[in-house]
Every structure is written in C-alpha cells, then in structure tokens.
Amino acid sequence: MSTQETGERLELLQGTLDLLILRTLIFGSQHGQGIARAIQQTSEEELLVEHGALYPALQRLEERGWISAKWGISSNNRKARFYSLTAAGRKQLVKETAKWKRLATAIGRILDPAKEG
Amino acid sequence: MLRRKRKASDFSAEIEAHLEHETARLLEQGLSEQEARAAARRSFGNVMKVEERFYESGRWFWWDHLRQDLRFGMRMLARNSGFTVTVVLTLALSIGANTAIFSLVNALMLRSLPYSHPDRMSTIYTRITGSRPSDERHKLNGEQWELLRDNVPSLISAVSSSRTSGVNLQAGSRVEYVRVGRISAHYLDVLAIPPVLGRNFLEDEDRPHGPKAAILGYSLWRNAFGANPKIVDKTVSLKGEPYDVIGVLPEGATTPLNADLYVALQPGREGEGGGTNFECITRLRDGAIWQEADAEINRAWSLRTQRYELENNPGAQVTYHSVPLQKGETARLRPQVLTLMLAAGFILLIACANLAGLTLVRVMRRTSEVATRLSLGASRWQIQKQFWIENLLLALVGGVVGVGVGFAALRGLLLLLPEHFLPVAHVPLDGRVMGFALTVSLLTSVLFGMLPALASRNVDLRSSMASRTVAGGGSLRLRQGLIAGEVALTVVLLAASGLLIRTLVHLETLPPGFNSNGVMTAKASLDDVRFHNPAAFRKLLAESTAAMRQIPGVQQTAAGLSLPYERTLITGGIAISDGKEAGQKVMADEVYVTPDYFAALQIPVLAGRSFSEADGPDTQRVAIVNEMFARKFFHGANAVGRYVDKDTMIVGMAGNVAMAPGIDPVAPLTNEETMYVPAAQMEARQLSLLHVWFQPSWIVRASGPVDGLTAQMQRALASADPNLPFSGFYSMRDLLAKTLATQRVEVALLSAMTALALLLSAVGIFALIANIVAQKTREIGIRLALGSSIRQAMVHVGAPGVRASALGLIVGLILCTGALRAMSSVLYGIGVYDAPTLVSVALALGLVTLLATTLPTLKIARIDPAKTLREE
Numbered sequence: 001m002s003t004q005e006t007g008e009r010l011e012l013l014q015g016t017l018d019l020l021i022l023r024t025l026i027f028g029s030q031h032g033q034g035i036a037r038a039i040q041q042t043s044e045e046e047l048l049v050e051h052g053a054l055y056p057a058l059q060r061l062e063e064r065g066w067i068s069a070k071w072g073i074s075s076n077n078r079k080a081r082f083y084s085l086t087a088a089g090r091k092q093l094v095k096e097t098a099k100w101k102r103l104a105t106a107i108g109r110i111l112d113p114a115k116e117g
Numbered sequence: 118m119l120r121r122k123r124k125a126s127d128f129s130a131e132i133e134a135h136l137e138h139e140t141a142r143l144l145e146q147g148l149s150e151q152e153a154r155a156a157a158r159r160s161f162g163n164v165m166k167v168e169e170r171f172y173e174s175g176r177w178f179w180w181d182h183l184r185q186d187l188r189f190g191m192r193m194l195a196r197n198s199g200f201t202v203t204v205v206l207t208l209a210l211s212i213g214a215n216t217a218i219f220s221l222v223n224a225l226m227l228r229s230l231p232y233s234h235p236d237r238m239s240t241i242y243t244r245i246t247g248s249r250p251s252d253e254r255h256k257l258n259g260e261q262w263e264l265l266r267d268n269v270p271s272l273i274s275a276v277s278s279s280r281t282s283g284v285n286l287q288a289g290s291r292v293e294y295v296r297v298g299r300i301s302a303h304y305l306d307v308l309a310i311p312p313v314l315g316r317n318f319l320e321d322e323d324r325p326h327g328p329k330a331a332i333l334g335y336s337l338w339r340n341a342f343g344a345n346p347k348i349v350d351k352t353v354s355l356k357g358e359p360y361d362v363i364g365v366l367p368e369g370a371t372t373p374l375n376a377d378l379y380v381a382l383q384p385g386r387e388g389e390g391g392g393t394n395f396e397c398i399t400r401l402r403d404g405a406i407w408q409e410a411d412a413e414i415n416r417a418w419s420l421r422t423q424r425y426e427l428e429n430n431p432g433a434q435v436t437y438h439s440v441p442l443q444k445g446e447t448a449r450l451r452p453q454v455l456t457l458m459l460a461a462g463f464i465l466l467i468a469c470a471n472l473a474g475l476t477l478v479r480v481m482r483r484t485s486e487v488a489t490r491l492s493l494g495a496s497r498w499q500i501q502k503q504f505w506i507e508n509l510l511l512a513l514v515g516g517v518v519g520v521g522v523g524f525a526a527l528r529g530l531l532l533l534l535p536e537h538f539l540p541v542a543h544v545p546l547d548g549r550v551m552g553f554a555l556t557v558s559l560l561t562s563v564l565f566g567m568l569p570a571l572a573s574r575n576v577d578l579r580s581s582m583a584s585r586t587v588a589g590g591g592s593l594r595l596r597q598g599l600i601a602g603e604v605a606l607t608v609v610l611l612a613a614s615g616l617l618i619r620t621l622v623h624l625e626t627l628p629p630g631f632n633s634n635g636v637m638t639a640k641a642s643l644d645d646v647r648f649h650n651p652a653a654f655r656k657l658l659a660e661s662t663a664a665m666r667q668i669p670g671v672q673q674t675a676a677g678l679s680l681p682y683e684r685t686l687i688t689g690g691i692a693i694s695d696g697k698e699a700g701q702k703v704m705a706d707e708v709y710v711t712p713d714y715f716a717a718l719q720i721p722v723l724a725g726r727s728f729s730e731a732d733g734p735d736t737q738r739v740a741i742v743n744e745m746f747a748r749k750f751f752h753g754a755n756a757v758g759r760y761v762d763k764d765t766m767i768v769g770m771a772g773n774v775a776m777a778p779g780i781d782p783v784a785p786l787t788n789e790e791t792m793y794v795p796a797a798q799m800e801a802r803q804l805s806l807l808h809v810w811f812q813p814s815w816i817v818r819a820s821g822p823v824d825g826l827t828a829q830m831q832r833a834l835a836s837a838d839p840n841l842p843f844s845g846f847y848s849m850r851d852l853l854a855k856t857l858a859t860q861r862v863e864v865a866l867l868s869a870m871t872a873l874a875l876l877l878s879a880v881g882i883f884a885l886i887a888n889i890v891a892q893k894t895r896e897i898g899i900r901l902a903l904g905s906s907i908r909q910a911m912v913h914v915g916a917p918g919v920r921a922s923a924l925g926l927i928v929g930l931i932l933c934t935g936a937l938r939a940m941s942s943v944l945y946g947i948g949v950y951d952a953p954t955l956v957s958v959a960l961a962l963g964l965v966t967l968l969a970t971t972l973p974t975l976k977i978a979r980i981d982p983a984k985t986l987r988e989e
Binding site for chain 1: 130138142160
C-alpha cells in the first residue's frame with residue numbers, strides 16, 4: 001500500500017462505485033445515505049464518495065436489475081428508499097469482485113515486482 | 118414513446134430523504150442545525166446536476182429534444198422558404214423520375230409473375246458456343262415439341278403461338294374481329310389457371326386435325342356473350358367454322374399471350390411445326406429438380422433429326438437450360454429499362470450535387486448562428502444533429518412530393534407506350550416501390566447533407582463571432598467541383614439522348630421506297646374456312662378492291678399480305694433454278710399482292726413488268742423480286758427472266774422498301790430481300806397457313822382527304838363479303854410509329870430525363886453565381902467605386918460558373934468515350950462518336966451555362982457602390 005498524504009482522500013476509480021454499492025448491500029438492504037456512510041466507514045475514511053454521485057449509480061444498477069428498491073421507514077423513523085441485492089446482482093458482484101482482484105494483483109505486480117518473489 | 122417507470126419527483130424525494138438522514142447524523146455528532154444542514158449539502162455535491170443526470174438518462178429526454186429540434190428545423194425551413202422550395206422541388210423531380218422508372222423495373226424484373234408458384238415456371242434457353250456464341254430463348258419446331266412433351270417427365274411443358282392473331286368471331290348477328298391465342302393442351306396447367314367454367318383443353322383436342330374447341334377469356338365472355346353461365350358446350354362460329362366452347366377463364370387471369378380467346382394449337386411436325394414457330398413455357402413438377410429437368414431436355418433433344426442451330430456455325434456446341442419465365446418474358450426490355458434506371462440514378466446524383474451546394478451555402482450563412490449556439494453551451498453534436506434533422510425533414514417532404522410526381526410521371530409514361538408493349542398487365546406502385554422511394558430519399562439526405570456537415574465541423578468560435586461576413590473561400594472550390602461533377606453527368610446524358618434522337622431521325626427519314634402520302638390501309642382476318650378456297654379468295658380481293666375504287670376521290674386500290682414498315686412472311690428454301698447460282702436455296706420475305714400493289718404504293722418497278730390481271734392461277738407462275746434480292750442472289754445481274762422454284766419466272770424487279778426485319782434483325786427498319794407473288798397464284802395449302810399468322814391489308818390511295826373514307830372502305834368490303842370486319846385503319850405514318858415504338862419510347866424517356874438533368878445543372882450554376890453575387894456585394898461595390906465597369910464585374914463574378922461548367926464538359930466528354938460504346942447496339946445509321954451530336958452537346962451546354970451565369974449577374978447593375986460601402 002502506498003502511503004497516504006494527510007488530509008487528502010482517494011478519488012474513486014471509474015466504475016468502482018457500482019462494485020462498492022453491490023458489496024455494501026451484501027449485508028442486507030440499505031438506503032442511499034446508509035450506503036454512502038458504509039463505504040466511507042469500511043474504507044476507514046480513505047475513499048471520497050460524493051454522495052450525489054451515488055444516486056445516478058443506484059438508478060443505473062436498478063435499471064439493470066442488479067438491485068431492487070422500495071420505500072420504507074428507517075431506524076430513526078424517517079422515510080427512505082431501501083435498496084437490496086437481487087439474484088442477478090449477487091452474480092454480478094461475484095464476477096466484478098474476481099475481476100477487480102485480478103486487476104489489483106496485476107497492477108501490484110507491475111508497481112512492486114520485488115515483493116512477489 | 119417508451120416511458121421510464123420512475124418519476125423525477127420520486128427521485129427528488131429520495132435526495133431530500135438523504136439530506137435529512139445526513140443532517141440528523143451530523144446533529145447527533147454535535148453540530149448546530151445550520152452547520153449540519155450546510156455540511157450535508159456540501160458532501161452531497163450539486164443536487165441540480167444529479168437531478169439533471171437522472172433526467173438525461175431517461176428516454177423522455179431524447180423525445181423532448183427531437184421534438185424541439187424538429188420544431189426548430191421546421192421554423193428554420195419555413196423562414197427560408199426560397200431555399201426550402203428549391204430543395205423540395207429538386208428532390209421531388211429527381212425522386213419522382215427514379216420512382217417512375219423503378220416501378221417499371223419492379224414490374225418487369227422484381228415482382229413475381231401473377232401465377233401460383235412462379236419460381237417453378239421457366240422457359241428454355243439455347244446456349245451455343247463456338248465462333249458465334251449465344252444464349253437466348255429460341256422458338257421450337259414440331260419435332261422439338263414432341264420430344265419435349267414425351268421425354269421430359271420432370272416438367273409440365275406447353276407451347277403456344279408466339280403472338281396472337283386476328284380472327285372473326287360471330288357473336289349473335291354481328292361478326293367481331295378478336296385476338297386469338299393458340300395454345301397446347303397443358304398451357305393453362307403450366308400457368309396454373311383453372312377455368313371458372315368448364316375445363317382446359319384435352320390432349321385429344323390438341324392433336325393435328327383434332328376437334329375444334331375454344332376457351333373464352335373473361336371479358337369476351339362478358340361483353341360478347343352476356344356472361345351466359347350456360348355457354349359451355351355451346352357452339353360458336355369462329356373463323357367461319359363451328360367451335361365448341363369448353364371453358365371460360367377467371368376474371369383478371371392473364372397469360373403471356375393476353376388474347377381475347379384461346380383455341381388449341383394442335384402442333385405437328387408438318388406445316389407450322391416444320392419451322393421454329395412455337396413459344397415454349399414449362400413448370401417443374403412437384404418433387405422434381407431443375408438439374409434433372411435440364412438433363413432430360415438435353416437428352417431428349419439430342420434425338421432430333423435436324424439441328425438448325427449448327428447451320429453456318431461449324432464446331433459449335435449446343436446445350437439447353439431452364440431459365441425463370443420472368444427473365445425469359447422480359448429479356449427484350451431488360452437493357453432498355455436498366456439504361457433508364459442508370460439515367461435516373463444520374464439525375465439523383467446531379468440533384469444531390471445541387472443540394473449539397475445549396476445546403477453548404479446555407480450552413481456557411483449560419484456560421485454566426487452556430488457560433489452563438491456553441492458559445493451558449495450547445496455541443497457540436499447537438500449542432501450537427503440539428504443540421505441532419507433539417508436535411509432529413511427536407512428529404513422526407515421531397516420524398517413524399519416525389520412519389521406524387523413519380524405517380525403522375527408513370528401514368529404519363531404508360532399512356533405513351535403502345536398497347537401490349539409491356540409483357541405485364543400492371544405497373545403498380547406497391548410496397549417495394551414505396552420502400553425504394555423512402556430509401557432513395559434518406560440516401561439523398563445523407564449524400565447532400567454530408568458535405569455541409571463536414572464543412573461546419575470546424576467553425577472557429579472567435580473569428581466567426583467577430584465577423585458578420587460569411588466564411589468559406591474553400592467552399593467555392595468545393596461548390597465548383599460539385600457543379601463540374603453534375604455537368605459531367607449531364608453531358609453523358611445529353612450525348613446519349615442525342616445519339617438516340619439522331620438514330621430515330623435516321624430511321625424515320627430513311628428513304629421508304631414508296632410514297633406514303635394519301636395512303637389509307639385496313640386489315641381483316643382471312644383465317645376463315647371460307648377463304649381457304651383460292652377461287653373464293655381471288656373473288657373477295659377482286660370484288661372488294663373494285664368496290665373501293667368506286668369511292669369518290671380514290672385513285673388506286675390494292676391488297677397484299679403485308680405492307681412496307683411491317684414484318685412479313687419469311688420463306689426459306691426458295692430454289693434458284695437456272696444460271697450459275699442454280700441449285701442454291703435462299704431465304705427471302707414473301708408477299709402476295711394484287712396487280713395494283715406497286716401502283717397504289719408507288720413502289721417503282723425498275724426492270725421488267727408489274728403484275729397484271731392476266732397473271733392467274735392457270736397461267737405461267739411469276740414473281741417480282743426487289744433490288745436487294747437481285748443483288749444478293751444474282752450478284753446484281755439482271756433478274757428478269759430468271760427462274761426460281763423450278764417453274765416460277767421472275768418478270769420484274771421492284772425498288773427496295775423500308776420494312777421491319779424478319780431474316781436478320783440488325784436494325785429496327787431495313788431493306789430485306791423480298792419476293793412478290795401474285796395473290797391470284799396462291800394455293801389453298803398456303804392460304805390456310807399464311808392467314809393464321811398474317812392479316813392482309815387493303816390499300817387505298819386518294820388524291821386528297823376523303824370524307825368518311827374508312828366507313829366507305831368498310832361498306833365496300835361488306836359489298837364483297839357482309840361478314841368480314843376490318844380490324845382497324847392505319848395510315849402509313851401509324852405503321853411507321855408502330856414499328857419504331859421502342860425507339861420512340863426510348864427517345865421520349867431519355868430526352869425527358871436529359872432535360873431534367875440540364876435544368877438541374879442550370880439551377881446549380883445559377884445558384885452558385887447568385888450566391889457569389891450576394892456574398893460579394895460589398896467587394897463588387899468597391900470594384901465599381903474604383904472604376905471597374907459593370908461588364909467587368911459581371912465577368913469577374915460569372916467566371917467561376919463558366920470555369921466549373923467547362924471542366925464538367927471536358928470530364929463529361931472523357932466519360933462519354935467509355936460510356937457511349939455500350940450504346941453501339943441500339944444506334945443505327947450513326948457512329949458512337951458522332952461529331953454533330955457532340956458539337957450540339959457542347960453548344961447546348963454552353964448556352965445553358967451562359968444563361969445560368971448571366972441571369973444572376975444582372976443584379977450587379979443594380980448595386981449602388983455608395984450604399985454598399987456605407988453598410989457594415
């Protein structure tokens with residue numbers, strides 16, 4: 001892992017937001033704000049997610065049939081739109097995860113060949 | 118329109134919910150209400166942008182924009198009504214021409230024949246290799262027909278007469294002249310036309326000298342027999358003999374012959390069947406395949422005893438193969454129609470070049486509009502889209518008007534064609550034609566829209582905003598190129614139609630060899646049992662011509678088997694009986710005539726004598742040959758006194774007359790070796806056969822116009838035989854027009870298209886110059902102010918048009934050297950590189966160019982230098 005300059009968060013790579021959303025929903029249904037929080041917390045505040053960018057992505061995933069949504073009441077008694085993974089979404093998550101891992105390993109090898117031995 | 122499931126308001130509500138959740142979380146962390154709300158918004162980013170992205174990802178967005186673009190496009194087109202009208206008219210004319218010609222192509226080549234399973238129908242082509250190769254439809258003789266009928270089980274085969282002939286039908290008390298088609302037993306089975314009443318011919322009825330039976334066409338049944346439902350098994354009087362009606366064809370049924378009624382062909386190996394006189398059609402039987410059928414045909418016809426294909430063609434190989442009936446029936450017109458289609462394609466290209474030029478100017482004029490829109494945030498793609506949508510709108514409007522024009526043009530064209538000229542009954546504007554028109558419209562919009570779209574891609578914002586003048590020095594070069602291109606195509610069309618016109622003039626002004634002024638002719642059918650007797654035939658001719666001579670104003674009357682300009686009987690095997698050519702057998706046209714034939718038509722008898730009343734059935738058999746005959750068979754020696762066919766003495770030599778060729782059809786009108794014989798010496802056997810094929814003509818020469826001549830001719834004929842109707846009356850001019858129908862139609866159509874091409878080119882040049890004048894008003898003003906004369910300014914402005922046109926002329930002439938060679942087979946009397954034609958082409962083009970460049974420059978005279986300089 002490269003060192004992080006203080007005060008600066010990593011910007012998301014193109015296309016990774018979809019993967020993160022799917023991954024977050026694996027623990028159960030969640031609303032948009034919850035997803036944004038979860039991504040930030042699990043990445044230990046490393047990743048910068050502009051909350052606004054989340055919604056078009058959610059809309060896109062919903063249209064592709066990977067997640068489904070319905071309005072409900074959140075834990076603090078507010079109206080919210082809850083998203084959950086569909087079967088197709090699960091499959092997509094597995095596929096994307098594998099792809100991402102391969103990519104990360106490959107890039108890791110290029111950047112730091114010595115460590116691989 | 119498709120609609121997404123989720124509404125924008127729902128999306129906004131979700132964002133609102135997000136902000137509330139985030140605010141609540143931040144409040145819990147101890148921020149003040151105001152701070153929390155601000156931080157939530159900050160971490161969300163731009164709400165509006167997110168909502169916009171949601172909206173844009175929906176399909177409504179597309180629809181909204183398209184509607185907006187369309188509305189805007191229509192407004193722009195309406196505002197530039199001059200431009201719009203020019204473009205729509207250009208499109209309408211060119212698409213109209215293409216639609217009309219394509220509907221012919223469609224009817225002749227693409228539409229299925231109107232029979233069930235037309236793909237199983239065919240005809241037989243003869244392929245000859247060797248020194249004179251050919252691959253075409255041949256007629257069959259009796260032997261071939263019998264072999265085909267009996268030895269080719271894969272096919273249902275049938276033969277017919279090659280054309281209809283006129284016969285006399287007694288319907289009630291009246292005798293009518295109707296067109297009969299003679300067909301073999303299974304002809305209607307091949308066409309798969311079951312009669313609505315009765316049945317088809319039986320094989321027994323199709324044997325030589327079999328029972329006499331007839332099948333009526335639907336309209337004849339309705340018109341002549343009042344649609345009598347009990348007509349079957351009734352007897353009608355046809356050709357003076359009783360025929361049993363055995364069937365009636367269904368309404369709208371067509372056959373390749375398109376006759377009024379049908380009788381059995383009764384083909385044999387003798388008489389008609391001794392020569393190749395039968396047209397053949399076949400249908401593949403269920404379960405059979407074409408290869409098998411072709412193999413059977415080749416096997417069957419290898420058994421023939423006489424093989425005419427091998428005469429004069431040593432070393433040739435002859436094979437036979439099936440060809441779709443559609444192709445066989447339309448082969449004659451195919452090259453002509455394809456030529457017209459090519460010409461129509463040229464028109465379309467010329468139109469596209471014009472339109473590209475026009476739209477290019479328009480796009481250039483709109484540079485500042487484009488720049489403004491770009492600077493207001495429109496993307497280049499949006500600007501391009503706007504242009505394309507306008508082009509598309511224009512193309513569609515032009516296409517719709519074009520189909521209307523095409524429909525009108527097609528109606529006019531079909532009126533122009535002689536009856537039974539096309540081998541199809543209808544030329545419809547069907548779905549395929551509509552599809553073609555639509556495709557052509559869209560294609561046109563792409564073609565003429567492409568250039569301007571490319572040109573407008575690199576509009577520079579700053580410079581275009583700053584200057585109000587129109588950009589595009591490079592566009593002038595481009596437009597000149599377009600003009601040169603269209604002029605080149607126009608030159609090719611001009612030259613082609615010029616050559617065809619010259620051909621037609623040549624044919625129409627060929628020395629006819631007789632005097633056609635004041636001659637009226639009429640035909641009647643003598644295919645009638647009453648006239649098989651030579652004595653009755655002689656009596657009819659003598660009495661009727663004598664009666665016609667009594668008509669006041671009539672000078673001479675005669676009758677003959679055929680007339681000048683017509684096709685006539687060909688007789689093979691005429692034996693030269695004496696001199697050094699003795700024993701030679703020759704082929705010539707044969708015409709029986711009454712004694713006054715040469716006098717009535719004023720055909721000069723150059724040597725010997727004409728026929729006289731004394732040449733009768735019991736006197737010396739005599740003949741008169743024409744110059745061509747004497748030159749060809751006697752090598753120019755004196756023919757008079759020579760003998761042919763043992764005992765026939767040549768007593769005279771007549772001048773050549775122009776006629777439709779039968780022996781060697783190299784030109785539509787020619788001189789052929791001809792032998793005239795006295796009608797009085799015809800034998801019964803000849804009369805019964807000849808009159809099946811030919812309807813003889815009566816000839817009347819009058820000194821001036823005679824009131825009611827035709828009615829008086831009919832009365833005179835009736836005085837000799839009350840039951841003999843004339844089929845029609847023709848002046849020699851009518852006969853010439855009929856013989857040259859194909860050439861006339863070709864000339865008319867190609868000339869019309871050439872005129873259109875010339876008009877479009879003129880419009881193109883005109884538009885170019887008019888545009889330069891408009892663009893350079895200021896520059897011209899300065900020139901005038903600095904002392905240039907108006908003439909000099911006109912020349913300066915008009916020069917680019919003249920240069921483009923001159924370049925086009927040169928390129929066109931170069932194209933001609935290749936393109937015109939393909940026309941050599943349809944040209945008669947002139948060469949492919951005909952100097953007068955090419956000079957006329959250049960002159961015509963020069964004149965049009967001059968007009969098109971001068972007219973718009975006249976505006977220069979109205980330019981006021983002082984005023985133009987004050988502008989800006």
